[in-house]
Amino acid sequence: MRSPVNRHRLWQVVVDAGLVVAAWVLSWYLRFDEEPPVYYRRYLEWDVVVLIVGITIPVFVAFGFYNRWWRYVSTRDIWSAARGVAAVSVATFLVFTLLDFHPARVPRGIWIVNLLLLLAFVTGSRLLARTLIERPGARSVIARGKEVIIVGAGDAAEQILREMLRTPALGYTPIGLVDDDPRKKNLRLHGIRVLGTTDELGHLLRDRRPDELLIAIPSASGEQRERIVEVARVENVPVKTLPGLAEMISTDFNLTGQIRPVEVEDLLGREPVEADIESIAGYLTGEVVLVTGAGGSIGAELCRQIARVGPTRLVLVDNGERGLFEIERELVDERSFHATAAVLADAGNATKMRQVFDKYRPAVVFHAAAYKHVPLVEANPAEAVRNNTLVTRTVADTAVEFGAKRFVLVSTDKAVSSKNVMGQTKALCEWLVEAWGHRDDTRTKFCGVRFGNVLGSSGSVIPTFRRQIARGGPVTVTHPE
DSSP states (O other), X not given: OOOSOOTTTHHHXXXXXXXXXXXXXXXXXXXXXXXXXXXXXXXXXXXXXXXXXXHHHHHHHHTTGGGSXXXXXXXXXXXXXXXHHHHHHHHXXXXXXXXXXXXXXXXXXXXXXXXHHHHHHHHHHHHHHXXXXXXXXXXXXXXXXXXXXXXXXXXXXXXXXHHHHHOGGGOEEEEEEEOSOGGXXXXXXXXXXXXXXXXXXXXXXXXXXXXXXXXXXXXXXXHHHHHHHHHHXXXXXXXXXXXXXXXXXXSOSOSGGGOEEOOGGGGOSSOOOOOOGGGGGGGTTTSEEEEEXXXXXXXXXXXXXXXXXXXXXXXXXXXXXXXXXXXXHIIIIISOOOOEEEEEOOTTOHXXXXXXXXHHOOSEEEEOOOOOOHHHHHHOHHHHIIIIIIHHHHHHHHHHHTTOSEEEEEEEGGGTTOOSHXXXXXXXXXXXXXXXXXXXXXXXXXXXXXXXOOTTOTTOHHHHHHHHHHTTOOOOOSSOO
């Protein structure tokens, strides 16, 4: 077994030995307020002192004193040191008692004073070492890099603040904290003062003029982040944030490495909705599944999730070569799902679709093929009707003809009281699916699902908003209000 006391830790052993000697000798002088009586001086002779050091150091080794870096000493390390010092006191007391070392017994007060002194010396030396190592240099009086105000005064903010102060290379100088809790105002965290509450953020930014504002509240809701970002935008102060709790858990724990610009997702009034794929796995596992528009953003994500539940075969249909190739390669190479069939075809071609259905006999059909960019669809209404509405009819009719068990239409929230061509064409798709669903002469079950803005999807307004935010605004919307 490798000894924890190597040449790099030997100086710690020497320091501890000196502290043990100092605590033992000083306890006698404190106990008697002057030089100890003659009949006790035997306990201060060098051989006795060496014996005490010989008892102490092995106990310290056993309690892992030299497995820890002094520069990173924590409260847990301090408690471990307290247990080790207590064990040393017990061991020394037993040795002196059992060996009948000297006719004059060690006074009980000596054991108590020595315990307290040794505990103070051992823990104090480690805390002092950390303080000296982390102490800012002489040049730290001058701001290094960007001056930043941190929103939050909790655990995440404490870790971020400590890392900023300890690592000048990060390029941040914290100049204050802001927190929702008014009771924290004027308190200090690592020497940095809590300037006020988030309600006072506006005038604090005007008074302090930081280079950046950092949101260090991983549990903050989208509404809270949005309010903070809006205040910072008015004061023309850039904002960065820590990710949410779920994102932090799934990534590296290095908080400073996770500081990033605020994304649109951070400002949502609710968390993004994740597909509950497990709830629909029952009718996908062991079946042939066909997805139209498989190369698109929503179709591709459907393919990824469907592949997780183990269909017999996943048929990918798309008329775009690049998107179809990329999702097929991703499923095969990255996700090790080889039961794929990539079909480069226009889903509106009835003859081709009959060939595909006849060859693969899909039991479940997800129809995600559609034009979704509102301005383009508005400028090309005839093509929108063909690709969105007529293609849906072709795929639905073919699914019924070949006895598919389920047909799922991927629709949009714009189909509700639609005011534009895209929404109207998707509304027609829903009526087609609803009409098939009410018929009794087919075994195919029809249903539809309406998506709002799917984060990162093609045609979503979110990427447009993100580019506008990166340019400094404004964020444009089509609604007059």
